[in-house]
Amino acid sequence: MFEIIKAGGWVMVPSIACSILALAIIGERFWSLQRQRVMPKDLVKQVWRLRQQGKLTQNHVTALRDSSPLGRILAAGLSSANEDRQIMKESVEETGRHVAHELERFLNTLGTIATISPLLGLLGTVIGMMQIFGTITDAGIGDPQQMAGGISVALITTVAGLVVAIPTLFFYRYFRGRVDDLVINMEAETIKLMEIMRGERRQNARPAHLQGDAA
Numbered sequence: 247m248f249e250i251i252k253a254g255g256w257v258m259v260p261s262i263a264c265s266i267l268a269l270a271i272i273g274e275r276f277w278s279l280q281r282q283r284v285m286p287k288d289l290v291k292q293v294w295r296l297r298q299q300g301k302l303t304q305n306h307v308t309a310l311r312d313s314s315p316l317g318r319i320l321a322a323g324l325s326s327a328n329e330d331r332q333i334m335k336e337s338v339e340e341t342g343r344h345v346a347h348e349l350e351r352f353l354n355t356l357g358t359i360a361t362i363s364p365l366l367g368l369l370g371t372v373i374g375m376m377q378i379f380g381t382i383t384d385a386g387i388g389d390p391q392q393m394a395g396g397i398s399v400a401l402i403t404t405v406a407g408l409v410v411a412i413p414t415l416f417f418y419r420y421f422r423g424r425v426d427d428l429v430i431n432m433e434a435e436t437i438k439l440m441e442i443m444r445g446e447r448r449q450n451a452r453p454a455h456l457q458g459d460a461a
Contacts, residue, residue, distance in 0.1 A: 255399050257370035261406045264359045264366070268414045271352045271359075275421050279349065284428050285316035290439050293320055315345045316432045320439055327443055338436055345432070349425045353418060360415035367407020374400025 277283075293310065296302040302324070311321035322341035326334040377399060 255370065255373065255403070257366055257373065257399075257403045258406060261363065261366050261370075261403070261410055264363055264414075265410045268356060268359045268410065268417075271356050272414075272417050275352065275356075275417075278351075279421065279424050279428065281428070284314060284349070285432055285435060286314055289314070289316055289320065290435050293324070293439065294442055297324075315349065315428075316435060318345055319432060319436050323436060323440055323443070331444065334440070338440065342429075342433065342436070346425070346429050349428060353421055353425070356414060356418045356421070360411050360418050363411035363414065364407045367404040367411075370403020370407070371400040374398070374403065 293302065296306060307321050307324050310317040310324070312318075319338060319341050323334055323338045326337040329337075374397060378397060
């Protein structure tokens with residue numbers, strides 16, 4: 247393996263660095279984008295149960311904010327529950343934008359690696375061809391062994407660039423889709439809580455004798 251890397255020349259160094267960085271990002275994203283970590287199951291139900299029981303304290307809201315990305319959005323809605331509906335909506339949307347941005351962390355870097363890896367391979371190919379033509383200029387085409395170095399550089403760097411780029415592009419697209427799916431689901435859960443809170447506010451705003459009749 248070391249001989250292959252050595253034969254590829256200095257272009258192999260950034261290619262290997264890109265592969266290591268891509269592996270690190272892929273591992274980190276797999277860990278961070280687990281559904282249970284982003285949006286724990288039945289979180290909205292748990293929050294609403296505490297609110298109905300009158301046990302939803304500021305400490306609970308703070309813990310909810312720190313628990314998960316979805317919890318952070320829900321906490322923003324709960325913190326502005328007594329404000330005007332438009333203010334609560336803006337607070338939730340602003341927090342949601344920050345959460346979505348955090349879920350996309352490192353994905354631009356992963357996409358950049360997928361883009362530049364084939365270009366590094368192409369650069370190695372050009373360098374290898376330059377070595378071949380330089381050998382032909384100096385010694386003619388009578389000795390194939392003298393051209394072998396340039397050919398190996400061209401082929402090895404091209405393969406290395408594709409080996410890095412293809413899986414990196416696959417995981418870049420996969421994580422993009424996963425983030426979009428998580429964002430849509432978090433939006434649905436947040437809307438569910440906001441609708442419940444709005445219904446509660448309408449109920450509390452009704453005259454006391456009407457509330458008694460409804461009961």
